[in-house]
Amino acid sequence: MPKEVTRYIKKEVERELWARAAGRCQFAGCNRLLYKSPVTQENVNISEKAHIYAFSERGPRGWGQFSFNRKLLNDVSNLMLMCHDCHKTIDQDKGGKKYSAELLIGWKNEHEKRVAIVTGxxxxxxxxxxxxxxxxxxxxxxxxxxxxxxxxxxxxxxxxxxxxxxxxxxxxxxxxxxxxxxxxxxxxxxxxxxxxxxxxxxxxxxxxxxxxxxxxxxxxxxxxxxxxxxxxxYQRRREPHPTWQWADTPKNFDFLIKPPNTFLHPPALLLSLSDSIAHDRVTSVTGKDISIWEVTIEKPGNDFLTSREQLSIYRRTVRSLLVDIGKAHGKATPLSIFPAMPVACAVELGRVRMPKADSKWIVYDQNNLKKKFIKALEIT
Known part of the structure; x- marks a missing residue:
């Protein structure tokens, strides 16, 4: 038995502490594995059981809430699994100002929550x-x-x-x-x-x-x-507050396809979703001999994309349109792309591309300094 029985941590408490910490130091930012040597990788227990509220009344952080029930000082709720270095670090703060009990409890809870999520x-x-x-x-x-x-x-x-x-x-x-x-x-x-x-x-x-x-x-x-x-x-939405989480799909939502009047010229694809793209902005860059295809919605705007379902409809719409463009102009004819759309739509545009079936893409970008579209990159 230990010389000082009152400091003795029960084996079942120690097992639970190890399980909650997943064998890692619970000092925020350390996360060191405590069951092997960091140098030789040999199995060795380098853990220490650190008290949040001190075992001694005059110790770091004092007795705190355990003043009237000191038997619970060795409970798993008041213990953190730590390496020697981190244990020494928190306990040399004798007044508990830098490493307060509240801070350590927060670290312990955050560490154990992360372990529960990742392993479960x-x-x-x-x-x-x-x-x-x-x-x-x-x-x-x-x-x-x-x-x-x-x-x-x-x-x-x-x-x-x-x-x-x-x-x-x-x-x-x-x-x-x-x-x-x-x-x-x-x-x-x-x-x-x-x-x-x-x-x-x-x-x-x-x-x-x-x-x-x-x-x-x-x-x-x-x-x-x-x-x-x-x-x-994912798409970051700005209303009603900034978030990456999806919301519901608006009623009667759909994308609109506007084909060109003639298929005789090289194709250009306008994605007028977050804003409308005037055709003369395109022809001022490509010349007038171009066949303009367009994907748009009833009211283009920055915040129209709110749900996964809308993004799914967009993927199907664009993939089908790319097939139609290939049939109308031939797969060897490069496709010029002029985008004004949410970030998720831009990523999904690339994802629906079929490298062996689709032609070379020339992707343009609106340059605010030059106040016009410029050629940005090619996807071949």
Missing amino acids: VNPEKKSHVILYGANIGEQKSSLQPEEAKAALFPLKYPAEEKTINLSMKWEGKDDEKGYWDTESKNLRDAFQRKLIPLIETADPYHLSVFAIAPMPLLTLLGSLLNDKVPVDV
Whole structure:
């Protein structure tokens, strides 16, 4: 028996503590495995059972709420599993000002909640959270991982605590020379490095995509994803409050297809969804000898896309339209694309592309500095 029985932690309490912590240090940001040496990888118990409210009345953080029932000081609710370094760190704060009991309780609850979510999920409900952002003019892309992960519930859960970020950190703007080549190359490289291994091992076999970037890059991302793996693409809505979570489908919603008057000229596809695109804005870039196809809605606007069902209807509509364009103009004729649409629609446009069936795409982007569409990139 221990020399000081009053400090003795019951074996069943210790087992529960280990289970709740999943064998990792519960100090926020440490997460060290406590059942093996970090150097030799040999099995060894390097854990310590740290009291949140101190066992000693004058210890760090004092007795707190256990002043009138000290028997519960050794309860699992007052213990955290920690490595020696982190245990030493919190206890050298004698006054408990920096590492307060409230802070430690929050860390403990957050750690145990994360363990419960990750280990308790059916593999079919797990999804890797993919973030992709790129600067849009003067605006910098801002993606918050916790907001994205929360949007998965209740259909899916994050496969891992960390998200997979395909973004590149730099100050490049979409009106600068070399922007499109640099961003395109980075996206392709990041996709090959970070996503291809997951897709090939099917672990797990699902991705959830959250992206804020110029339309051409989002379309490129979608073309890389294609139908290699099941993907859910999310749209950030601004009303009634900013969120990535889907809402209900508006009644009597549908997309409108406007074919050209003649099929004699090379095709251009206008996606007039978040805003209307005047035809003269297109012909000023391509010339007048062009056959314009258009996908639009009754009232184009930024916030029309609210539900998964709308996005599903969009995919079917665009895939069918691409087939019609191929029949009318031939699969060897390049298709010029002029987008004004939500980010999720841009990604899904690329995903419905069939590399062996569709022609080369030339994707344009509205350049606010030049006040016109410019050629951004090609998808071949």
